[in-house]
Amino acid sequence: MLEVLRRIVEEVNNASNLDKALAVIVHRVKEAMSVDVCSVYLTDEIQQQHVLMATEGLNPESVGNIRLAIDEGLVSLVASRAEPVNLGNAPEHPRYYYFPETGEEKFNGFLGVPIIHHRQVLGVLIVQSTRSEKFDEESETFLITIASQLAGAMAHAAASGEIERIVQGTDDSIDNSKPLSGLPGAPGVAMGTAVVVYPMANLKSIPDKYIDDVEEEIEVFNRAVETVRNEITALSSRLTEVLPTEDKALFDAYLLMLDSDSLGGETIANIRKGNWASGALRTTILDHVKVFREMDDPYLSERADDIYDLGQRVLAHIQQTNQKQFDYPDETILVGEEISASILAEVPSEKLKGVVSARGSSTSHVAILARALGIPAVMGAKDLPVSRIDGRPIIADGYSGNVFVSPSRTVREEYKKLAREEAELSTELLTLRDQPAVTKDNVHIHLFANTGLLSDVTPSLNSGAEGIGLYRTEFPFMIRQRFPSEEEQYKIYRQVLEAFHPRPVTLRTLDVGGDKPLSYFPIEEDNPFLGWRGIRITLDHPEIFLVQVRAMMRASIGLNNLNILLPMISTVAELVDSKFFINRAYEELLEEGLDVQMPRLGVMIEVPSAVYQADNLARRVDFFSIGTNDLTQYLLAVDRNNANVAELYDSLQPAVLQAIYQTVESAKRNNIPVSVCGEMAGDPAAALVLIGMGVDSLSMSASSLTRVKWVIRNISMKRAEELLSEVLQMEDALTIRQFLNSRFEVSGMGGLVRAGK
Ligand code: PEP
Ligand code: MG
Numbered sequence: 001m002l003e004v005l006r007r008i009v010e011e012v013n014n015a016s017n018l019d020k021a022l023a024v025i026v027h028r029v030k031e032a033m034s035v036d037v038c039s040v041y042l043t044d045e046i047q048q049q050h051v052l053m054a055t056e057g058l059n060p061e062s063v064g065n066i067r068l069a070i071d072e073g074l075v076s077l078v079a080s081r082a083e084p085v086n087l088g089n090a091p092e093h094p095r096y097y098y099f100p101e102t103g104e105e106k107f108n109g110f111l112g113v114p115i116i117h118h119r120q121v122l123g124v125l126i127v128q129s130t131r132s133e134k135f136d137e138e139s140e141t142f143l144i145t146i147a148s149q150l151a152g153a154m155a156h157a158a159a160s161g162e163i164e165r166i167v168q169g170t171d172d173s174i175d176n177s178k179p180l181s182g183l184p185g186a187p188g189v190a191m192g193t194a195v196v197v198y199p200m201a202n203l204k205s206i207p208d209k210y211i212d213d214v215e216e217e218i219e220v221f222n223r224a225v226e227t228v229r230n231e232i233t234a235l236s237s238r239l240t241e242v243l244p245t246e247d248k249a250l251f252d253a254y255l256l257m258l259d260s261d262s263l264g265g266e267t268i269a270n271i272r273k274g275n276w277a278s279g280a281l282r283t284t285i286l287d288h289v290k291v292f293r294e295m296d297d298p299y300l301s302e303r304a305d306d307i308y309d310l311g312q313r314v315l316a317h318i319q320q321t322n323q324k325q326f327d328y329p330d331e332t333i334l335v336g337e338e339i340s341a342s343i344l345a346e347v348p349s350e351k352l353k354g355v356v357s358a359r360g361s362s363t364s365h366v367a368i369l370a371r372a373l374g375i376p377a378v379m380g381a382k383d384l385p386v387s388r389i390d391g392r393p394i395i396a397d398g399y400s401g402n403v404f405v406s407p408s409r410t411v412r413e414e415y416k417k418l419a420r421e422e423a424e425l426s427t428e429l430l431t432l433r434d435q436p437a438v439t440k441d442n443v444h445i446h447l448f449a450n451t452g453l454l455s456d457v458t459p460s461l462n463s464g465a466e467g468i469g470l471y472r473t474e475f476p477f478m479i480r481q482r483f484p485s486e487e488e489q490y491k492i493y494r495q496v497l498e499a500f501h502p503r504p505v506t507l508r509t510l511d512v513g514g515d516k517p518l519s520y521f522p523i524e525e526d527n528p529f530l531g532w533r534g535i536r537i538t539l540d541h542p543e544i545f546l547v548q549v550r551a552m553m554r555a556s557i558g559l560n561n562l563n564i565l566l567p568m569i570s571t572v573a574e575l576v577d578s579k580f581f582i583n584r585a586y587e588e589l590l591e592e593g594l595d596v597q598m599p600r601l602g603v604m605i606e607v608p609s610a611v612y613q614a615d616n617l618a619r620r621v622d623f624f625s626i627g628t629n630d631l632t633q634y635l636l637a638v639d640r641n642n643a644n645v646a647e648l649y650d651s652l653q654p655a656v657l658q659a660i661y662q663t664v665e666s667a668k669r670n671n672i673p674v675s676v677c678g679e680m681a682g683d684p685a686a687a688l689v690l691i692g693m694g695v696d697s698l699s700m701s702a703s704s705l706t707r708v709k710w711v712i713r714n715i716s717m718k719r720a721e722e723l724l725s726e727v728l729q730m731e732d733a734l735t736i737r738q739f740l741n742s743r744f745e746v747s748g749m750g751g752l753v754r755a756g757k
Contacts, residue, residue: 049069196335290304337358344373359643361643440713447697451496467561486547497562553597579620604630606634608659623673676697677698
C-alpha cells in the first residue's frame with residue numbers, strides 16, 4: 001500500500017492542474033482499493049454547496065451537476081463533522097440522499113473522509129462499494145492519507161481562483177477584489193508589475209507559463225540542448241580512459257535522448273501547444289521519468305534518475321538564457337515561491353519596488369534585507385498562484401500582508417491614495433532625523449541601526465542612527481566563494497567603524513548555520529536551527545573565530561568605537577570559551593606591537609537558556625542585546641521561516657514578553673545596558689512595550705528609525721510603563737496588538753502601524 005501511496009502522491013504532485021489531479025486520484029484510488037466508486041466533492045463556499053467534481057464509478061455526466069446543499073446527504077455529514085464516516089449500509093442512513101442520475105442505488109458500503117487544509121474543509125473524498133460491509137481500518141487510513149495530500153493542491157487551486165472557476169464555470173481571470181493573504185514582511189505599500197522568479201534549475205517546481213512567441217521559445221530550448229550536448233560529449237571524451245565501456249554507452253544514450261525524435265522532439269511539440277520551454281521540458285521529462293520508474297527491471301527503473309538529471313541540465317541552461325535576456329520593468333515587484341538574497345541583489349535597486357514570497361516570514365533573512373533596503377515585502381503568501389501572475393499589475397501591502405493581483409480600479413485608487421499619504425508621512429517623519437530620541441519626560445532611548453551590507457551604511461548614517469547596534473558579519477561571508485581573509489575582513493570592518501566614528505559600532509561574530517548557509521561550508525542537518533549554528537561553529541573552528549576578532553580589533557585601532565557581540569550563546573561555558581579566544585587575539589595583537597584596545601563585549605540573548613542564565617552571563621559582559629527573532633522562534637517552538645506556522649510566530653506573545661522583561665531586569669540588577677536588536681525593535685507598537693520595560697536602546701533597520709523615534713518623542717516613560725502593565729495582564733498576542741494599535745489610532749498616528757497616514 002505504501003508504494004501505491006507514493007506513486008499516487010507523485011502523480012498528483014506532477015499534475016499540471018486540479019482537474020488532472022482529481023482525475024488521477026479517483027482513478028488510482030478506485031483501482032488500489034478495489035472499490036466500485038471513487039468520487040471527489042468540492043465545497044463551493046459562495047453557493048454553499050458540495051459539488052461532485054470527479055468520479056469513477058458513478059455516471060460521468062453527473063460531474064459538475066450533482067450539487068448538495070451544505071446540510072444535505074452523507075457528503076455534508078462528513079464535511080460538517082470534519083471526520084470520516086464509514087457505513088456498511090449507506091442507503092439506510094437517515095442522511096442518505098439519492099440522486100437517480102448517478103446510478104448509485106446499488107452501492108451499500110460508504111467511506112467518506114474530509115479534505116482539510118489549515119482547519120478548513122475544502123471538500124470530501126468518497127469510496128463506495130456494492131458490498132454491504134464497513135471498510136477496514138487500513139482502507140480508512142489510506143483514504144485519509146490521500147485526502148491530506150489532495151488538500152495542499154486544492155488549497156492552492158482555491159487561492160488561485162481555479163476551484164471557483166471549475167465549480168462555477170467562470171472564466172480564467174483571477175478574482176481581483178479579494179486579496180491573497182500573506183504576512184507582513186517589511187512595512188510600506190508597493191504597486192507595480194509582478195516579475196515571477198523561479199529557483200535555479202529545479203525541474204519539479206517549474207510551473208506552466210503561456211507564451212506568444214513559440215519560435216523564440218523553441219530557439220531558447222534548442223540552444224540549451226546544444227550546450228548540454230557539447231557538455232556531455234566533452235565529458236565523455238575526458239572520461240574515455242577511466243570509464244568502463246558500458247558506462248560510456250550511457251553518454252551515447254543521453255545524446256540520443258536529446259535528439260529531435262525523443263525528448264527533444266516531444267518538448268518542442270509541447271512548446272507548440274503554447275507552454276514556455278521550461279514548462280514544456282518539465283512535462284516531457286516527468287512523463288518519461290514516470291514510465292521508467294514503473295518498469296519492473298531495476299536497471300531500467302533506475303534510469304529514471306538519469307533522465308531527470310538530463311532534464312535538470314537542460315533547464316539550467318534555459319534559465320541562464322532567460323536571466324541574461326531579462327529586462328526588469330521600472331516598478332518591479334519580485335514574486336516567487338522563494339526569493340533568495342541573490343535574486344534580490346540582481347534587480348537594479350532603482351527598479352525594485354517590492355517583494356512577495358510564498359515562503360518565509362517577517363524574520364526570514366530576505367525580509368530583513370528588504371527592510372534594510374526600505375522595500376515593502378509580503379512573506380508567506382503560500383497560496384500565491386505563481387504560474388499565472390507574471391507581468392500582471394500587483395499591489396503588495398507590507399503592513400497587512402495582503403497582495404492584490406490585477407487589482408480593480410477601486411482598490412488601485414485606494415492604494416494610490418494610501419501610498420501618497422505614506423510618502424507624506426515619511427517626509428514629515430524625516431524632520432525628526434536630527435531630533436534626539438527622548439521621551440516626554442526626558443528619558444533618552446538610544447536608537448541604532450542594524451546592517452550587514454556596506455551599501456547599507458549610507459542610509460544608516462542618514463537615518464540619524466546613533467551608531468550601529470548590530471552588524472551581521474555573515475553577509476560579507478555569504479556573498480563570497482570562500483572565507484574572507486583577515487585583511488579582507490579588516491577592510492570591511494574598518495569602513496564601517498570609520499563611517500560611524502565616534503559613534504559606536506557593534507560587530508557580531510559570525511552567525512552562520514540555521515537559514516544562513518555558506519555555499520563553501522556546507523552543513524547538512526535535519527534540524528539546522530537546533531544544530532551547528534553561530535557561536536557553536538566558531539568555537540569549534542578557532543581559526544575562523546580568531547581571524548575574525550583580530551580583524552575587528554585591528555579595524556578599531558585609533559577609533560576605539562568597537563563593540564563585539566556573540567550570537568547564539570546558550571551556556572555560560574560558551575561565553576567563557578569565547579572570552580578566552582578574544583583575550584588571546586588581543587594578546588597576540590599587542591605582542592605584534594599593535595595599539596589595540598580591548599573592545600566592549602556583549603552577548604545576544606536569543607536562546608531561552610540564556611534568559612535563565614542571564615545573571616551569570618551579565619556578570620561577565622559589558623552589555624546585553626536581545627535577539628527577539630530567534631528568542632521568539634525558540635520560545636514558541638515556531639520555525640521563523642516556515643509559512644505553515646507563521647501565524648503562531650509573534651514576538652508579542654506573552655511568553656516572549658515575559659522572557660524579554662526578565663532579561664531587562666537582570667541587566668538592570670547587574671548594571672549593564674540592554675538593547676533589543678531583533679525585528680521587534682523596529683515595530684512601533686512593540687517598541688512602546690520595550691520602552692516601558694526600560695530597555696536602554698533599540699536597534700533596527702534604518703528605514704524604521706524615524707517611526708520609532710516618533711513613538712519615543714510622543715510618550716512619557718510613565719505612560720509607557722502604564723501601558724506595559726496593562727499589556728502584561730493580557731493573555732494573547734492578538735489582544736495585545738489590537739490594544740497597542742488602538743493607542744496609535746487614538747493619538748492620530750495609525751499610519752505607523754498600517755498603510756496610509
Ligand atoms: C535575532 O535573532 O533577533 C537577531 C537579531 O539575529 P538574526 O536575525 O541575525 O538571527
Ligand atoms: Mg539571531
